[in-house]
Amino acid sequence: MNYEDRLQNVTVLGAAGKMGSGILLLTALEMADLMLQPENSSKKFILNAMDVSVDGLKGVMKYMRSQVLKVAEKKTVVLRKIYANREDLIENADIVQAYIDDVLSLVHPTTRLESAYESSLIFEAVSENKDLKVKIFKQIDQNNPNKPWYFTNTSSVPIHVMDEEAGLEGRILGFHFYNPPAVQKLVELIVTNRTLPEAKEFALEYAKKLRKVVVPSNDKAGFIGNGHFMRDALHGIKEAERLAQDMPYVTAVYVVNKATQDLLVRPMGIFQLIDYVGIDVVRFILNVMNPFYPDEELHSPLLDMYFEQGVKGGQNPNGSQKDGFFKYEKGKIAAVYGPYVKKYIPVDEIQESIDDRFGDLPENIIPWKSVIRMKDRNEVLQKLFDELKSMEDLGAQLAVTYGKRSDAIGRKLVTDKVAHNEDDVNTVLLTGFFHAYGPINNYFE
Amino acid sequence: MIPRKKVYMAAGYNTVSLGTGRSEFNPKKPRPGLEHYIKEAGTETLKIIGGPENVDEGVIGNFMAPRFNKQGNMPGFIPYIDEGLQWKPAISVEGACGSGALALMSGVKSVLAETADVVLAVGVEVQNTMKAIYGADVLAGAGWFQKRKNGHAYFFPGQFSDRAGAYYDKYGFERTRKGFARWFRNAMENARLCPTAQEYENKVTDPEALYLSREPNGKFFVDNLTVFDCSKVSDGASALIIASEEGLERCGIDKKDAVEVVSFAQVERNITNDPPDLTELTTIKKAVHQALDSAGLTIDQLGTIETHDCFSIAGILAMEALGFAKPGEGADFVAEGHTARDGKIPVNTTGGLIGWGHPTGATGVHQAVTILEQLTGKAGAAQIEISPGKPYGMTINMGGDDVTVVCIIYKRG
Incomplete structure (x- = not known):
């Protein structure tokens, strides 16, 4: 089965989710490219968008339409050539519409898992729950005569565990997109020592066609991305808890977030990032990872408390941020949650104090925003961090400690043999988290 | 052709050319519509001429309001300018991007026919209503629709890209691009002197270097041109009056504040034919020579020109059509600075279509307003010196790929 044949019948599981919808979009575009090649005109291409939520599927079809429209408008020059033989398509508007119709004609929204029984390739992006994933894999594999390949988007569950428990004979690999998949360039590729070499080969070609940056990670829970992020987040939580001994808790959260964003020059502060990913998701990932690292305590009672109070963060279907550690107004932090008083305290009140x-x-x-546009940023960053190290203010000290800790976490991923090398760790944080510099550096020494 | 009686243009006004480049332009926010621009330009012209009672008829030049704005029946907007214009004759004319000059010609002919002494002419286009990729569909209407299917996604840039490609092949890529780069620089530098220009706020320190830093890329745009070769997508209107001597008097306008139409030429090429020579603007060549010859003038007597540089290649080819340079040497002529504001022949002194902007149906009128301002000493910071030996100004307005062309020669009244 060659590349095209493999992509003739594909199912995305969890297609209505944030990750699933992005994977669905990218895969639909790639399949449409194949379908529109003249030599493939007689072949049938099917992309099942499977999800348990009917409303979610309606939403994802709307999302697909709007996204494919944008894509079509961007590549009309090429599309005119592709549709050169369609005499009925004359204006750009005709071409754009035809392309949308063609891409969407591939996509079959469904709530039935049975759709996957005929697929050769299955992308899995259901919730981060190992047992659920294994159960689904098992069911499909017992009913699908094609011996399909499973590309799981898990960000934490070791692949070999799922392979063994579901009995997939090496027909599984980790293909971990970053959020949102349509935008983020990074894919973490995780193979086990049983993964079929041809599946890996296909995965690399597919990633290349999607113009993704592939970073290989070893099959250790959390891989590189969450391996860093989870420990970084736990450090942030610990710092906030420490500071809360001599200042209000909400102030401590505000301070740590501000130091990690402004002073460490990151796109978001650590607590905003947890909100972005979802407090519930972070907690879930920690739960998955914890048993695999017996020497560490990858767990946070604080996150449990938030979760139990129903404060979960994450995003609304329209992409806006739900409230978590912070309450957001027009995307900006407006208030900080106090889990002890169980209400949000306006940022203005906190700042003054x-x-x-x-x-x-x-x-x-x-x-x-300015740093990421610079090609040569080392010097400005070095200058900034040197200045930070010379300052005695609370913010500066927090930031320097944080930078050191982040560096140590990165290096440990290499010594623990999660990452193959330091460059891979830095690439993941640079491309997957949009950091302006890799965590492994010499800025904070 | 020289007019059988004296015809003047006066009381010119340009709105801002709104679009990318202007800081007040935000594609995501609502913007003024057609009505606003027509009213602003018309009202300002009426103020100069003492009110609507002095107007005998109105004419609107517009290209594609039916598609950009879903609006037809444009003459109905003449009385919208001012109640005083209600119940008077009005007409609209269309000849693609040459619509503005057709409006001027319509006015000139009414004055010559003695059916009017004062014609209010307004050119208008509001085209930021759609994304460029769909705007390209609309603008493609300036070509023969039968050829749309095999044309480029960006149809008109595609047409002129073919012209640029033919020119590169014949005369050399680097050499031609040097001329284009200088054309771009002149456009930016001149636009910075004109507050209504789309590139008025342009701050690029070295436009030629910027131009040359980008190579054409057919994967995303056309094969032989870049965005710096192209005129703008613009919203705007321009207005002026076309008047007889009696008309000027009625409006209380001194001849010194008006320009006289010395000669004009209106030339049409069969839209269903391909251009006879991609490296020549044949219709423009005919028009400019008809206008010059009928008035017994040579290009050495021209003090300034507004030419239709919808693309830099059109600017270069117009210089050759005029005879300022031999075929193949137009790019060198421009690169050597001869068309700059202090050069042998200052061209497009407020930026032209690339620098000032190109609200398609308004452009012909805008060109006339610019010449009017220059010849009457009212061009503000953009003013050039008009020497007594070269008192004439010229406008060249083109619709489609060298299809609908009007050339007018002016002198101060």
Whole structure:
């Protein structure tokens, strides 16, 4: 079975989710490219969008339409050539519409798992629950005569565990997109020592066609991305808890978030990132990872408390941020949640009490948005972090400690043989998390 | 052709050319519509001429309001400018991007026919109503629709890309691009002197270097041109009056504040034919020579020109059509600075279509307003010196790929 044949019947499981919908979009576009090649005109291409939520599927079809429209408008020059033989398509508007129709004609929304029984390739993006994943794999594999390949989007569950429990004979690999898949360039590719070599080969070609940056990770729970993020987040939580001994808890959360965003020049502060991913999801991932690292305590009672109070973060179907550690207004942090008082305290009230102690921003500060546009950023970053190290304000000290800890986490991923090398760790944080610099550096020494 | 009686143009006004480049332009926010632009330009012209009672008839030049704005019956917007224009004759004319000059010609002919002494002419286009990829469909209407299917997604850039490609092949890529780069620089530098220009706020320190930093890429746009070769997508309107001597007097306008139409040429090429020579603007060549010859003038007597540089290649080819350079040497002529504001022949002194903007149906009128301002000393910071030996100004307005062309020669009244 060659590349095209493999992509003739595909199912995306969890297609209505944030990750699933992105995978669905990218796969539909790739399949449409194949379908529209003249030599493939007689072949049938089917992409099942499977999800348990009917409303979710309606939403994802709407999302698909709007996204494919954008894609079509961007590549009309090429599409005109592809549709050169269609005499009825004359104006760009005709071409764009035809392309949308063709892409969407591939996609079959369904709530029935049975749709996957005929597929050769199955993308799995259901919730981060090992037992659920295994159960689904098992059911499909027992009913699907094609010996399909399973590309799981898990960000934490070791692949070999699922392979063994579901009896997939090496027909599974980890193909971990970053959120949102249509935008983020990174894919973590995880193979086990049983994964079929041809499946890996296909995965690399598919990633290349999608113009993704592939970073191989070893099959250790959490892989590189969450391996770093989870420990980084736990450090943030610990820092906030430490600070909360001599300041209000909400102030501590605000301070740590501000230091990690502004002073460490990251796209978001650590607590905003947890909200973005979802407090519930982070908690889930920690639960998955924890048993695999007996020497560490990958667990946070604080997150449990939030979760139990129903404060979960994550995103609304329209992409807006749900409230979590913070309440957001027009995408900006407006208030901080106090789990002990069980309400949000406006940021304005918090700022006044702490800004002095936090300290002024360093002279050499430069916003993340500007840094990522710089090709040569080492010098400006070095200058900024040198200044931070010389400052005694609370914010600066927090940031320097944080930078060191982040560096140590990165290096440990290499010594623990999760990542093959330091560059891979840095690539994951640079491309998957949009950091302006890799965590493994010498800035904070 | 020289007019049988004296015909003047006066009381010119340009709205801002709104689109990318202007800081007030935000594609995501609502913007003024057609009505706004027509009213603004018309009202300002009426103020100069003492009110609507001095107007005998109105004419609107517009290209594609039926598609950009889903609006037809454009003459109905003449009385919208001012109640005082209600119940007077009005007409609209269309000849693609040459619509503006057709509006001027319509006015000139009414004055010559003595059916009017004062014609209010307005050119207007509001085209930021759609994304560029769909705007390209609309603008493709300036070509023969039978050829749309095999044309480029960006149809008109595609047409002129073919012209640029033919020119590169014949005369050399690097050499031609040097001329284009200088054309772009002149457009930016001149636009910065004109507050209504789309590139008024342009701050690029070295436009030529910027131009040359980008190579054409047929994967995303056309094969032989880049965005810096192209005119703008613009919303805007321009207005002026076309008047007889009596008309000027009625409006209380001194001849010194008007320009006289010395000669004009209106030339049409069969839209269903391909251009006879991709490296020549044949219709423009005919038009400019008809206009010059009928008035007994040579290009050495021209003090300034507004030419239709919808693409830089059209600007270069117009210089050759005029005879400022031999075929193949137009790019060198421009690269050497001869068309700059301090050059041998200042061209497009407020930026032209690439720098000032190109609200398609308004452009012909805008060109006339610019010449009017230059010849009457009212061009503000963009003013060039008009020497007594070269008192004439010229406009060249083109619709489609060298299809509908009007050339007018002016002198101060």
